[in-house]
Structure formats: C-alpha cells, structure tokens
Amino acid sequence: MEFLDVTHNGFLVAMSCVVALVAGFTGLSLTRDLSEKPMFQKKMSIALASIALGGGIWAMHFIAMLGLQLPILFYYDAAITLVSALSAILLVGAALILMHFAERTPAIISIAGGIVGIGILVMHYIGMAGLELCRAIYTTSGVIVSSFVAIGLCVLAFWIAYGQRTNRNIVLGTLCFAIAVCSVHFLAMAGTRFVADPSLSEFGPSMSNETLALGVIFFSFVIFGACLWVSVTYLVVSPKRETGLPEPSALHEADPTAMLQIPCERDGSKVFIAPNDVSFVRADGHYTQVYTEKERLFCVWPVTEATKRLVPAGFLKTHRSYLVNPRRVARFERTKDKGRCVFEGPDLPPAPVSRSKLKAIQDALASQVGAVRAT
Incomplete structure (x- = not known):
C-alpha cells in the first residue's frame, strides 16, 4: 500500500x-x-x-x-x-x-x-x-x-x-x-x-x-x-453618575439589597422584584417560585443561585428548598422536632424549617429588629 x-x-x-x-x-x-x-x-x-x-x-x-x-x-x-x-x-x-x-x-x-x-x-x-x-x-x-x-x-x-x-x-x-x-x-x-x-x-x-x-x-x-x-x-462602561446621588457601590455597602433585583416573570413579561418585597423563595425543579405578599412569581434562578445571592442579603435558608425573608415573618412556630415560619400575608403558605436548623432559625429570627414571638 x-x-x-x-x-x-x-x-x-x-x-x-x-x-x-x-x-x-x-x-x-x-x-x-x-x-x-x-x-x-x-x-x-x-x-x-x-x-x-x-x-x-x-x-x-x-x-x-x-x-x-x-x-x-x-x-x-x-x-x-x-x-x-x-x-x-x-x-x-x-x-x-x-x-x-x-x-x-x-x-x-x-x-x-x-x-x-x-x-x-x-x-x-x-x-x-x-x-x-x-x-x-x-x-x-x-x-x-x-x-x-x-x-x-x-x-x-x-x-x-x-x-x-x-x-x-x-x-x-x-x-x-x-x-x-x-x-x-x-x-x-x-x-x-x-x-x-x-x-x-x-x-x-x-x-x-x-x-x-x-x-x-x-x-x-x-x-x-x-x-x-x-x-x-x-x-461597555457605565457612564459616571452626575446626579449628586451616592454611587451604586456606596448604596450596596449601606444596604446589601439596594443593588439586588430578582428576575421574575409575570404574564409572559420579565419583571424585577426587590428582595425586601419578597416573603420567601421556594425551589421548583431547576427554577424557583418567588412569593410576595400578594402574588407568586416564576424565577429562572435555581435554588443554588438564589441562595448565593439572597443569603448575603439577609435571607435565611430554613430548608433545602426554602429561603425566608426574616423581615416578613410574622411568627415562628415549633412543635417538637418540626418548625415553620408564618408570614404576614393571609394567603401565604408557611415555610417549613428543617429539624437541623430549628435552633439556628429561631435564634436568627429572635435577633431581628422587632423580634418575632416564638410560640
């Protein structure tokens, strides 16, 4: 050959x-x-x-x-x-x-x-x-x-x-x-x-x-x-701000949630929700559901991404599938080895608390300004 x-x-x-x-x-x-x-x-x-x-x-x-x-x-x-x-x-x-x-x-x-x-x-x-x-x-x-x-x-x-x-x-x-x-x-x-x-x-x-x-x-x-x-x-470089307002970095240092927006979908349109308006976030397969006081919205973030972004902003991971905004918790309920966070909105379901996190979540909620009652 x-x-x-x-x-x-x-x-x-x-x-x-x-x-x-x-x-x-x-x-x-x-x-x-x-x-x-x-x-x-x-x-x-x-x-x-x-x-x-x-x-x-x-x-x-x-x-x-x-x-x-x-x-x-x-x-x-x-x-x-x-x-x-x-x-x-x-x-x-x-x-x-x-x-x-x-x-x-x-x-x-x-x-x-x-x-x-x-x-x-x-x-x-x-x-x-x-x-x-x-x-x-x-x-x-x-x-x-x-x-x-x-x-x-x-x-x-x-x-x-x-x-x-x-x-x-x-x-x-x-x-x-x-x-x-x-x-x-x-x-x-x-x-x-x-x-x-x-x-x-x-x-x-x-x-x-x-x-x-x-x-x-x-x-x-x-x-x-x-x-x-x-x-x-x-x-692309963002233009310098000339409004006399603080720079975004300064706002972020003062309030970790000031720069953070959660991308959600409402009726097929993209909307951004401020973390302070969120009661809790729940895992939904590879995505998450975001619960505010009045509505539930779809979010493209997986729960791992939501955890990475929201925990530094003050959210608490009460369960492998739940992230809770402690500012929105009305009360914490514990029965033996079970716990849950109850929210202000009348139509919001409670968020479960894992047995391994009961003490840590109760202490974290008690330390918030306007601490919640533990029942």
Missing part, C-alpha cells in the same frame, strides 16, 4: 486556529448571566452558543482540511460533511443544556466537558469519512492520544469557564477550548496516512474544495460577526 505525500498550507492552518479561538470566545460569552434572563432568551442563547461552538469545531476542521495538500485531486461527500457539522452542534447543545438546566455539580461540569470532547472527536472522524478519491488510514496511538486530549482539555475548559463566570475565566476557558479543538485535529492528522481510492461514495453529492471553501468562508464570517456582537458587552 503506497501512502500519499502530505503537506499543509501554513496560512490556512493558522486561520483554523484563529477560528477555534473566536468560536470558543463567542459561545462561552453567549452563555453568561443566563440565570437572570427569561426562559425564551435563555433557550435562544444556548441554541446560538451551540451553533457557535459546534460550528466553530466544524469550521476549524475544514479550514485546516482546505490547507491539506495531496498529490491527487480529491472531493468531499456533501451529505457526510453536513452530518459532521450537525453532530458537533447537537453534542455541544446537549452539554450546554446540562450546564444550564441541571444543578451545576462537579460531576455535571465534568460530564458536559466530556460530551464536548466527544463532539470534537465525532465531528473530526465523520468529516474525514467524507473524503472521496482518497482514504484516511488511522493509527491506534493517534486515535487514543487525540481522544484523551479532546476530553481532558474540554473538561478543563468547562471547569475554568464555569467555575466562576468572570471575564477572565471565560477567556481562559476559550484558550482551553481552542487548544482542545486544534490539538485533536492535528494530533489525529499526525497519526493519519492517506491512500488513493478511485471509488466514489454514493451517499451524497460530491463537493470540491472550492465549494467547501465558500461554505467555510460564510460560516466563519457569521462566527466573526457574532464575536464582534458579544464583544461589545466587554467594552
């Missing part, structure tokens, strides 16, 4: 790496602050991020493949090429759904990163299967090394990008994602040999390098445009 001589176009190789960086930055930026967005906007952001990340994996691969130079003419199967793109987008989408609709535990972060790594591998090898007039032959070591690198680096990227959702971590996660995508391709290609194969696949229509280049250029243009769009959010 005679292997073909292989060379690469350095410029296209470099451009493929740039596209991987831009796609990673765009996709990870699109998923910032989703807990504060209404459900429809959250779903759209995840869909767009899946297209950016999955499409970026595909674009990186085929830009690099356009730089592949063989001594024979070769084509691509258009249907298989399309399947490779859709596979990457769907697997990345599955990972992002896990990250934003399941409780974000260490296991979930690792699983999501692993799914993206598998998506890179699946996209690469399906894309290579679309070659016509030549055939790729892989080595076991190349497949194994590229697989470990893909999954390991993608898990690391997700741990960095989602450990703390800061701009710095998103940039570092972008670097890990781009390195994962590029490493998989070039490590796999280093262990790949090509042989001439005169037979043509009948799975789909043939596509020349020129046609593929048009598709890749278009998709890369979309990714770069989306990158410019999300980059604006990193550059």
Whole structure:
C-alpha cells in the first residue's frame, strides 16, 4: 500500500486556529448571566452558543482540511460533511443544556466537558469519512492520544469557564477550548496516512474544495460577526453618575439589597422584584417560585443561585428548598422536632424549617429588629 505525500498550507492552518479561538470566545460569552434572563432568551442563547461552538469545531476542521495538500485531486461527500457539522452542534447543545438546566455539580461540569470532547472527536472522524478519491488510514496511538486530549482539555475548559463566570475565566476557558479543538485535529492528522481510492461514495453529492471553501468562508464570517456582537458587552462602561446621588457601590455597602433585583416573570413579561418585597423563595425543579405578599412569581434562578445571592442579603435558608425573608415573618412556630415560619400575608403558605436548623432559625429570627414571638 503506497501512502500519499502530505503537506499543509501554513496560512490556512493558522486561520483554523484563529477560528477555534473566536468560536470558543463567542459561545462561552453567549452563555453568561443566563440565570437572570427569561426562559425564551435563555433557550435562544444556548441554541446560538451551540451553533457557535459546534460550528466553530466544524469550521476549524475544514479550514485546516482546505490547507491539506495531496498529490491527487480529491472531493468531499456533501451529505457526510453536513452530518459532521450537525453532530458537533447537537453534542455541544446537549452539554450546554446540562450546564444550564441541571444543578451545576462537579460531576455535571465534568460530564458536559466530556460530551464536548466527544463532539470534537465525532465531528473530526465523520468529516474525514467524507473524503472521496482518497482514504484516511488511522493509527491506534493517534486515535487514543487525540481522544484523551479532546476530553481532558474540554473538561478543563468547562471547569475554568464555569467555575466562576468572570471575564477572565471565560477567556481562559476559550484558550482551553481552542487548544482542545486544534490539538485533536492535528494530533489525529499526525497519526493519519492517506491512500488513493478511485471509488466514489454514493451517499451524497460530491463537493470540491472550492465549494467547501465558500461554505467555510460564510460560516466563519457569521462566527466573526457574532464575536464582534458579544464583544461589545466587554467594552461597555457605565457612564459616571452626575446626579449628586451616592454611587451604586456606596448604596450596596449601606444596604446589601439596594443593588439586588430578582428576575421574575409575570404574564409572559420579565419583571424585577426587590428582595425586601419578597416573603420567601421556594425551589421548583431547576427554577424557583418567588412569593410576595400578594402574588407568586416564576424565577429562572435555581435554588443554588438564589441562595448565593439572597443569603448575603439577609435571607435565611430554613430548608433545602426554602429561603425566608426574616423581615416578613410574622411568627415562628415549633412543635417538637418540626418548625415553620408564618408570614404576614393571609394567603401565604408557611415555610417549613428543617429539624437541623430549628435552633439556628429561631435564634436568627429572635435577633431581628422587632423580634418575632416564638410560640
């Protein structure tokens, strides 16, 4: 079996790496602050991020493949090429759904990163299967090394990008994602040999390098445009206040709830509720229900996010599913090893208190200004 001589176009190789960086930055930026967005906007952001990340994996691969130079003419199967793109987008989408609709535990972060790594591998090898007039032959070591690198680096990227959702971590996660995508391709290609194969696949229509280049250029243009769009959010600086009022930071130091607003939905519209107006928050699956004196509102925050934001503002976690505003508690009732907080509103249900928290909650409520009566 005679292997073909292989060379690469350095410029296209470099451009493929740039596209991987831009796609990673765009996709990870699109998923910032989703807990504060209404459900429809959250779903759209995840869909767009899946297209950016999955499409970026595909674009990186085929830009690099356009730089592949063989001594024979070769084509691509258009249907298989399309399947490779859709596979990457769907697997990345599955990972992002896990990250934003399941409780974000260490296991979930690792699983999501692993799914993206598998998506890179699946996209690469399906894309290579679309070659016509030549055939790729892989080595076991190349497949194994590229697989470990893909999954390991993608898990690391997700741990960095989602450990703390800061701009710095998103940039570092972008670097890990781009390195994962590029490493998989070039490590796999280093262990790949090509042989001439005169037979043509009948799975789909043939596509020349020129046609593929048009598709890749278009998709890369979309990714770069989306990158410019999300980059604006990193550059916007709030104008200085000239009203003579205290700066927001000063207000926040004086009252931890002054800057905090809880994003809720009322009749399909997004509204923001001040914590002081909330009696208690109850977990509802992956979301929460916010109870004010007169109404119950849906909130996109999971109970873990609500706990992180509201406990520093003075709320008490009385139960794994309940956060209580002590200012709204009318009385605390305890019967043996059971307890509950009763509120001012006549239609508000009581909030249960876990047995392990009875003493701590009773003491916390008693220390409030205008302490409640313990009965």
